Amino acid sequence: MDIFFSFFWLFFLLTALLPMLHQRRIELQRTELMRRLEKKRHSRVITLIHRQEALSFLGIPITRYIDIEDSEQVLRAIRLTPPDMPIDLILHTPGGLVLAAEQIAYALAKHPAKVTVFVPHYAMSGGTLIALAADEIVMDENAVLGPVDPQLGEYPAASILKVIEAKPLESIDDRTLILADVAQKALRQVRTSLYELLRRKMPEEKAEVLARLLSEGRWTHDYPIGVEELRSLGFDIHTDLPPEIYRLMELYPQPAGRRPSVQYIPLPYEKPYERPKPPR
Known part of the structure; x- marks a missing residue:
């Protein structure tokens, strides 16, 4: 019986520790890849990546957005960067708090050296x-x-003003009038921030x-503005994304235990597959 309980506790400890060790290994791989990119570009690399990590709360994936904690960490990284050192920010996010996003944006804009933002999928x-x-x-190219x-x-906010x-x-209730007043202020504030940047x-x-x-x-909030449309609007967009960034994104896996909805052989193909010709 004692042997059984010993094996039980050993199994329990391994089950608890293995996910933590796996996460630690992934974090080390991320750090190594970031250092490699920094040496290649002579810059400070900062990541702001929001994905559902393999670790979750009670098996429920935790979806993340830009929050005050993110802005605190990014601002600290910028403060630790010499004024003459470029900053490379890898950005992958659905958005978040306007306050936190504005803090990060203004801090990047004030950095004396060149600031480059890389978007591998969406921002x-x-x-x-x-x-x-x-x-x-x-x-x-498809981000x-x-x-x-x-x-x-x-x-x-724009739709609330349409009601007014x-x-x-x-015929409009007080709550809607209050929301419209706040909506008008929010639109003006965001427009001013965009203009200043x-x-x-x-x-x-x-x-x-x-x-x-x-x-x-003008569009729905989740409207995707692609590279060609951004260029047609007048933005100077480049598409030479470093290969290290794609490898870094692979180190932010989705939660374990879910059946994958997308599968493929993760190898680059040199040329199209050629079907063998039937014998004559």
Whole structure:
């Protein structure tokens, strides 16, 4: 019986420790890859990557967004970077708090050396705001940015203002009027932030037009703005994403235990597969 309990506790300890050891190994691989990229580009590499990690709470994947903790950490990394050292920010996020995104964006804009933002897949909402603060944006050919229109709870600020325009004032309840007032302020604040960031690298008239376009609610909040559309709007977008960034993204796996919905042989093919010709 004692042997049985000894094996039981050993199994229990291994079950508890193995995920932690696996996570630690992944973190070391990430750090090694980041150092390799820093040496290659002579820069400080910062990652702001929000994915569902393999570790989760009670088996439920935890979805993350840009929050105050993120802005604190990014601002600290910027403070630790010499003024003459470039910063490379790897950005992969659905967005998040406007306050945190603006803090990060303004801190990057103030950095004296060159700031490059790399977007391997997507940087929506607040992520787009941060990307626009960079001196250079490098995206995968299929990566996207998105509108920066503010959201009040479950409703877009621009849509709340549409209600005020469409209905007589006496038929609108007090709560909607209050929301409309806040929505108007939120739109003005975000538009001003976009304008301040964009006018650093383009004429003021163009910066004002783009700031209004991205914040006015012309598109749905999750509308994907691809590389070609961004270029047509006047943004200078590059697509020469370093291969180290793709390898780094592979070290942010989705939660374990789920059946994969996408599968493929993870090897690059040199040429198209040639079917053998039938014998004559």
